Amino acid sequence: MVFNSVDFLIFFPVVCLVTFALPRRARNVWLLLASYYFYMAWNPQYALLILASTVITYASGLLIGWAGTKEARRAKTLKRLFLALSFASNLLILGVFKYLGFFLTTLSRLLGAVGIALKTPALDILLPVGISFYTFQALSYTADVYAGKLAPRKNFITYALYVSFFPQLVAGPIERSDHLLEQLERPRPFDYLRAREGLLRMGWGLFQKVVIADRAAVFVDAVFASPEAVPGSVAALAMVFFSVQIYCDFGGYSNIAIGAARVLGVDLIENFRQPFFAVSVRDFWRRWHISLSTWFRDYVYIPLGGSRRGRVRKALNTLAVFLLSGLWHGAQWHFVAWGFLHGVYQVAGDCTAGLRRRLRAALHIREDGAVHRVFATAVTFLLVTAAFCVFRAGSVGEAARMLRSVLLDFRPAALTSKELFAFGLGERELRAFGWSVAALAAVDLVQERRSVWRLVEDRALPVRWAVYLALIFAILIFGVYGPGYDASSFIYFAF
């Protein structure tokens, strides 16, 4: 079940009430059951995959621990073996379910190009929801035990809950064993203040999702469905809308996850920190999908040598990480291209750092001054938005065509004429969208300095309640949900 559904609206309060009504020892069992129920609402069979991943990584932890008791050289070999086995089998599952079709078509295309015909079997594998998320989370446990950061765990229930904890099961944040697992092992009494804060955060996440992201999606889908027919200015607007959409969709979902976990007494890691205020692409990745970028940093980039082996090696490592990140987002070439583009951005940023520094000095612009900040933020946003166009478009070619029309066929008049209302959003809706984005900007601006949740929670009750109710009714009224009201089908005086 997804967060923005009536099912979840019933599921979540029931799970919370039962959790805190149960004796502490039974709570993790209950949460485990609830998490599997949550996951099986998509497809019961997939529970087997998550169970398999859980058992393999759980066993790998115990085996690595057992290997550690052997004499040093043998221990090292055995630990490596178990690490490799756990990674290989988990990535194999991920590979089969997420990437097999992609690799086969790519292979047959390559062979086709050199004149060999390969008949690929028709694959009918549905991508199991969240597999990329929980696989990475489970693997972080194996890696941490291997690195000696964490003692192997014996309690299977708690470990299984760590892999399947429903708030962050299907779309992150991707948790780390040293963070989430240890919290799940501690008692978590009900905390009124934390619960309030969690609920507020869930409300804001829902607002981001159903008021901002889902409305932006209407416009974005309409433009991306037939980009050839659209003036460059409208295409550019759709790209900006898509940046807002994907942030609010993903960031909103993360907020709901973090808020829901907080109500249950669990702190999840932050996943988004005002990404569009980033002053460089590297800074963007410190703010965007943080749990994934730190995963890649800790388990790929640093093991590859990170930035310690010279500039060329650093550039290659960066490219490798972002290629993988692109592939993680989806088994299609335009996702890979998106990741690659981000890698290139950063390598180019490193290469031009000296040049830019000299330019700033010549122009007497201070790097931490307001002018430079605004300029750098705007440039970063444009770069990220252009890359998201590749992410959203069906193919690299289509993205290129759109970017070309933005550059060569801008026709700005389209933005101020009625033509703008032809893409699914009427004048009133566009205006409402504008206001909701203004609210987003205001909240993010506050978040740059202090916690907006605390800001609300520290107010007196009437203010707090006014905020809660305003948020709830903004969602109920301006959210994109429900059967959709069509005035023309509501003619009361028929005939």
Add this chain to the structure above:
Amino acid sequence: MEKKKGRAALHILAAVAFILLFALLLSLVSGAFRPREGLTFYEEPKDSLDVLFLGSSHMLNAVSPMELWRDYGMASCNLAENGQVLPVTYYVLLDALQRQSPKLVVVDVYKVVQDTLYDTKSYLHTSLDGMPLGLAKLRAVYGLLPAGERTEFLFDLTLYHDRWRDEEGLKRETRDPDFKGYVPLTAVEPHEGFAVLPESETASLPETPVQYLAKIVELCRDKNVDLLFIAAPFTTPVPDDMDRQRRVNAVADLAKTWGVPFVNMMHELDGMDFDLSADLADTYHANVSGMKKITAWLGAYIAAHYAIPDRRDDSRYHSWDAAYKRYETSLEKS
């Protein structure tokens, strides 16, 4: 420990108060977004009505309670709605009988022609939106709709919230409460020469409407309320739909087995001086002139067969006289 318990109690109290406040606001906001006000029936004081009329648009456009007030001092209300099929009529009646204790319930049975639990969803909304959320509404929504389609009826803001996007905004259609549920049609569409089939010509009835007619009979029996079936005059597009007449005719036998009187006005046209060339607004519905004839005839029938009190001298019904005057003026204007 004591202090902790006290604080927990306070928190629970706050949560309950917040939920109540939210529910209150939700009902206000839902009302503001609803495209029309609820049936004026829900504004009538408890246990103030003696006769209730229910059914589809045939009834809605055919019987005007204010005419009965003028002629007999009957306190009645028309709860019929466009597209109100018999299953819906049953639930509307179920709810109405919790608010009113009428002597007589009159149901137009034309919708026996239709074998569905509801007509269109928008028609179901017209019948149910005005009904306050309560046990009867829950029963209606669960009885008529499959899982997954109930939310927009129980919490209609989920449907109507989009109305802020419309050019017209939150404009609402209001029905004049002085009309006590009747909706006048002013057009005239001649249908002379329409062949009325003899009573003996019948066709088999679909299952759903019969089942719900039976439930209506049972409900009225439980509540000790007299029940009268009628079929207001109608025509049909010729020749494809003659079965509608046959089906309405078939209700006679059914009514007899249940011991419920049935007046099929298709066979009383001469007696009520109903003129198919002047008294219909369209194929199916009576216009104002038709309504006057139907209501006059039905009023006389009810007066002859049931002991409905004359409320004209009852001080609690003073407002009805003023309402009648306003009704008369606005009906003339239309």
